[in-house]
Amino acid sequence: MTYTNKNIRINGVDIKPGNNAQVSLNWYQLPTKTVIEIPVYIFRSKNPGPTLLILAGMHGDEINGIEIVRRLITRDDVKKPLCGSIIAIPVINIISFLSGSRDLPDGRDLNRCFPGTKNGSLGGRIAFDLMNEIISQIDFGIDFHTGGAKINNYPQLRCVFNNKTNLDLGKKFSPALIINAPFRDNTLRKEAAKKGKSILVFEGGESSRFDYLSINEGMNGCIRLMKHLKMLKTDIPNNPTVIINKTTWVRAKSSGLFHTSKTNGSHIQKGDLIGKICDPYGEHDEKLISPTDGYIIGINNQPVVNQGDALMHIGIDD
Ligand SMILES: [Zn+2]
Structure with a gap:
């Protein structure tokens, strides 16, 4: 695949090739008039290449994913990609993160609000902004999650096996386990796929707890995928990946x-x-x-x- 150097524009801000920036996805008002802004970090090379999204905090209590993205964006090789662009959103669901809960204040699961609506509920608005401001501009993405409801997930990638691009990207991530996970309605993964954008879902550890094996595996997998996309040169040995069709x-x-x-x-x-x-x-x-x-x-x-x-x-x- 050949890539061209295109403009990236998020919430009205242009980020040119070779530049890094931090912008807000949008702003969202709470009952106290407090305004929540969702920070988005953009790291752009001058050289053309793919645009990769790394996203976490879809569920506010899934801290391992947030820590993975935090660690990634503090690395010099990630901040200065050799080609293409990295868009990082460490905490997409800030409102739930602040209350330490999985879901939004109205009980909605943000990952069932896609593709969202401009004037919808809080979840619908965040989903709409993510789809329109970010997903429309990326080539691939990784959505970092953590096991919910006291379930500790062994570090694993969830892919759609009948989508070749999705599975191939998953293999480059080289996790310990790749699990076939068909699409579910109204998720980011399914709505992004409808737009031709492949999203990998990483799961590791348990909500509200750090799990350092999962954090390291998530970070290492992302670095391997970035290396495959020629964004950086750091070498991390592959795992002997086990492919799992059914659970x-x-x-x-x-x-x-x-x-x-x-x-x-x-x-x-x-x-x-x-x-x-x-x-x-x-x-x-x-x-x-x-x-x-x-x-x-x-x-x-x-x-x-x-x-x-x-x-x-x-x-x-x-
Ligand atoms: Zn989750």
Whole structure:
């Protein structure tokens, strides 16, 4: 693919090739008249190349993604790309980030508000601005997430396997795991794909907690992808990536205290004992047995669970 040096214009500000800038996506008013601006960082080479978006904080309590983008934009090789442009948004959902919550004050999930509307709800407006000011100008993007609801996700990339560009980019990121994740309606990933823009979704760790393995893996994968796009020269050895087509959840058959001795990311076999649920009175233990060969890709860290709760996410071996 050949790239030309085009102008980048965000919220009325022109950023020419060879220049770096910080602009606001837009401003959003809170009930207190407080105005929230969403900072966007742009790093441009003089040499033509792709425009890559690195985005985090779609869910306000998913801190690992925010830390990954923060670390990336403090690096000299990222601030001075050898070609193309990097657009970084460390915290897209500032309003939820401030309250430490996943969703917006009206209960909406920002990642179900796409493509958004100009005069819609807060989520709809942010989604609209992201689509129109940013997605329209990029070639590819990475959306950094963290496991929600006490689930710790082993560092993984979610791709759409029937979209060749998406999977190929995912392989250049070289995560430990690539998981087939079909599009969901009203997500950034699906709406961007409709505009021909490939978005990779990274998941790592657990909400409201730092997970340094996930932070390092997310950062390293992004550097590998940037190297592949010739934006920088830094070499980071690849992971032996495992490709996972299908996943399944092991759910609690009874309520109680959940224990597991298995570690996230480890390989398990059908019939393995993967955990137990104990009642608090010491009278009954329920054994949890793996229904399949596969890799543990997510573990529920909640000690107290109810019948039916998702406990362990398993990526099935082909
Ligand atoms: Zn998320």
